[in-house]
Structure formats: structure tokens, C-alpha cells
Amino acid sequence: MDLHLLNIFHTVAKSGSISQAAKELQYAQSNITMKIQQLEKNLQTTLFYRHNRGITLTDKGSMLLTYTEKIMDLIEETKAAVNDDQTPGGSLVIGSMETTAAVRLPTYLSAFHETFPKVDLTLKTGSTEQNVQGVLQHEMDGAFVAEPIEHPALTQKEVFEEQMVLITDTKHPDISSIKDIQTRTVLVFRTGCAYREKLEHWLHQEGIVPRKIMELGTMEAIIGCVSAGLGLSMLPLSVVSKHIQNGSLKQHPIPHPYEKVRTVFIYRNDRYIPASLNQFINMFCDETIQKTF
Template sequence: MDLQALKIFQIVAKTGSISKAARELNYAQSNVSNKIQQLEADLQTSLFYRHNRGITLSDKGQMLLQYSEKIFYLIDETTSALKDDNNPSGTLCIGSMESTANVHLPKLLSEYHQNHPNVDLILKTGITEKNIREVLEYNMDGAFVAGPIDHPELIQIPFIKEELVLVTDTAHPTISSIKDIQTRTLLVFPYGCSYRKILEQWLHNEGILPNKIMEFDSIGAIIASVCSGLGMSLLPVPVVEKYVQAGTLRCHSIQSSYINVPTVFIYRKDKFMSKALIKFIDMLSKTLVEGK
């Protein structure tokens, strides 16, 4: 198989357009079209549906896209494996929930950087569902997500367990039951966030329909909005402690099986274990042992 044609196919599939792919590759549009046609002829199948609005991947095209991602990952992995030595170097891309990144990772990453300065650390924050997908698609070396995670292609390492609390502005009366919040506006992350999933499952099991739900993609925006009285949210205690101590937020603890959430570090079982990733996992395991 022509790897150049496969890479062009991959970019066309991801951009959804031959013209966009041609601009990204700095190729003539006709060259891109010819490469796709050549690949389809070699594989004896149609990879795209052509229509007035452009192109859409066929079922076989979807299959080839998945395989192409694995093929190019293996090529990159082979190069990394051959270059890898006892001195950690290269890029280490780690994903994390924003709350974990803000509270628990600065010290960990600082220590890692001091011990392994030749490693280029990249930290990407996102909701649990997105982080899991990025690890599965080989876009991240590992990620901190809400657990437990039960997936045949992933390994998980326990990291921390956090208590979730309902937070409101300081003028809000005491909340003694989850039913007390059904008339309030709930401030949440987009779908795929573990905290939102827990809150919605909790409300569903209690037969409660929230008055209004507002989505935010920043924990800072959620906290600022709660402080101003816009609504309430469900967040980890360590994230809101300083605001409570400063007198700008109020916590409401409610006894429930939903409020204790483990955070785990995940990575692929078939992932090439570079020295950079091995040292990160070693440091993480050491931190857990010393923290017991």
C-alpha cells in the first residue's frame, strides 16, 4: 500500500473535503483526487460517497481510517523505540480533568520536569469522556480521568479519591437534601463530564427534574458564576476549599453514595512504553506509596 496515498486519504477523511486537504498539504486538488482514486483502485472499494455537498466516508472508508491511525501510530512508535535510550527525552502528552490539573498536578509535573528536563511535557485538559477517547486514539500517552474505568484496551492506576460537594453563593440557605435543589439553576460541564453524569444520575434516581441547566467549559467560569449567585454546582472539595475559606463560596455536604469519586491514570495496554512514560508512571506510583 502506498503510504503517501494513505496519509492523503487520512487528511481528506479528517477535513471532509478534497479541496481543504489539498490546501493543507499544499498540493494541487487534482493530485489529491488522483491519489484517492488510485487508493480506491488498489483496494477495489469506494472509500467515499460523492454528493452535491461534497464527500462522506463510506463504511469501508471508516474502517480504513481506523486502520490508518494505527498504521501511522506504529510507524511513529517504531521510530521512538529505536531512538529511545536510558535517558528520558522526547514528548510526553498527558491529559487531565481541569479540576485535577489545577489542584493535584502542578507539584507532580514540577518534580517530573526537574528530574527529567529533556522531556517535553504537554498537559491537555478536558472532560473524562474526551480524555479516554484521546488515549484510545493514541493522541495522548495517558490521562487522569474519573474512575473506575473498565475497558479492555486500557490500564488504570489509582491516583486519588475525592469528595464532591454542592456549592452555592454564601447567601444560600443550608441544603439538607438533594431535593432542596430542584428549583435552582445547575451549572455543569458539557456532556462527558463525570461530575455532571454523577449529578444527573443522582437527580434521576431521586425523581428530580432540575429547573434549568447551564453548560460551561471552564471550571473558573463555573466557580465565578456560582459565587455571583447564578446557580449551584457539584465540584470536588479541593477545588473549592480556598473559595470557602475566603468566604466567597458555601459548601453543602450531603450523605450519598455518589459523592466519593476516584481519579485514575489510564494508558493503553499496547502503548509503547517510552522511558519518559515509564518514569512518569514510576513517579506516580512512588507518590501513591508515600501518600499512604
């Protein structure tokens, strides 16, 4: 199959417009149309529906797009493997939960950058769900996420175990039972956050429906609002320990089995692992590095 035709098809499919694809590829629209017709003839199927608003993929077109993206990923992986001289370098994109990035990773990332300055390391933060999808879609080389992760294409290595605590403002009375919080507002990250899922599972198991669940976008926002008395939240002790020590937050224990959350590093097991990612994995699993945490 002609890779050039597949590249044109991919550009048209992703842009949703022959005219836009022509601009991106710097081809005449008539040339793009001819190439798509040639590909359809070769495959003996219709790949796009043509209508007044542009074009839409057919079922066969959607299927071809899936395979085309796999082929393009494999080509890029092949190039990387052939050109890899086992000297860490080039781009390395790592995903992480915001809490892990803020508390656990800075010292480690600094050590990695100092050891491998030729690696262009990028850190992207997001929920566990976003990071898993980022790795699966080849947008990230690996990511720090919360267990459990079950996917046949992913390998995971346990790196941290977080002690979870309930946090409130300092005037809040002691919480002796989960039922004590059902009249309070619960502050959480957006859907996809593993800590939120853990808390919601705990509440569901106990048959508790909080008065209100309020979504906030950042860890700083949650901590600030809890400190001001807006509500309570559940976060890793490592994230809030300084705030507890300086007297701006109060912590409350969480019973088993909700008090622990394991953080794992995930990466695809069906693709070539470049030297940069291999060294990254080796370094954060190194006992000498772990001691810095």
C-alpha cells in the same frame, strides 16, 4: 501494500478534496488522482464517490481509513520504540480534568519537569469524556479522569480520591435533604464532566428535577456564580476549601454513595510505553510524590 499510496489516501480522505491534498503534499492534482486510482485498482474497490462538490468516502473507503490510521499509528509507535534509548525525552501529552489540573497537579508537574527537563510536557484540560477519547485516539499519552472507566484498550491506576461537597453562597440555609435544592438553579460543567454525571445521577435516583441547569465552561465561573448566589453546584472539597475558609462559599455534606469520586490515570495498554510516560507513571505513583498533595 504501498505505504506511500496509503499516505496519499489518508491526506485526501482527511482533507475531503484532491486539490487540498495536492497542496498539502505539494503534488500535481493529476498525480494525486492517478495514485488514488492505482490504489483502487490494487484493492479492486471504489474508495471515493466523485461529485460536483468534491469527493466522499465510500463504505470501503471509510473502512480503509480506519485501518490506515491504525497502520500509521503503529509505524510511529515502531519508530519511537526503535529510537527510545530509555532516557526520558521528547513529547509527552497528558490530559486532565480542569479541577485536577488546578489543585492536584501543579506541584507534581513541577517536580517532573525539574527531574526530566528533556521531556516536552504538554497538559491539556477537558472533561473525562474528552480525555478518554483523546487517549483512545492517540492524541494524548495518558490522562487523569474520574472513575468508572471501562475499556479493554485502557489501563488505569488510582491516584486520588476526592471528597465531594455541595456549595452555595454563604447566606443559603443548611441543606438537610436533596429535596431542598429542587427549587434552585444547578451550575455544572458541560456534558462529559464526571462530577456533573454524579450529581445528575443522584438527582435522578431521588426523583428530583431542579428548576434549571446552567452550563458554565470553567471552574472559576462556577465558583464565582455560586458565591454571588446564582445557584449551587457540586465540586471536590480540594477545589473549594480555600473559598470556604475565606467565607465566600458555604459547604453542605453529601450522603453515601455520592460523596466520593476516584481520579485515575489512564493510558493505552496496546501500545509501546516510552520512557517519558513510564517515568511519569512511576513518579505520580511514588509515595514521596503523593505526600506533596
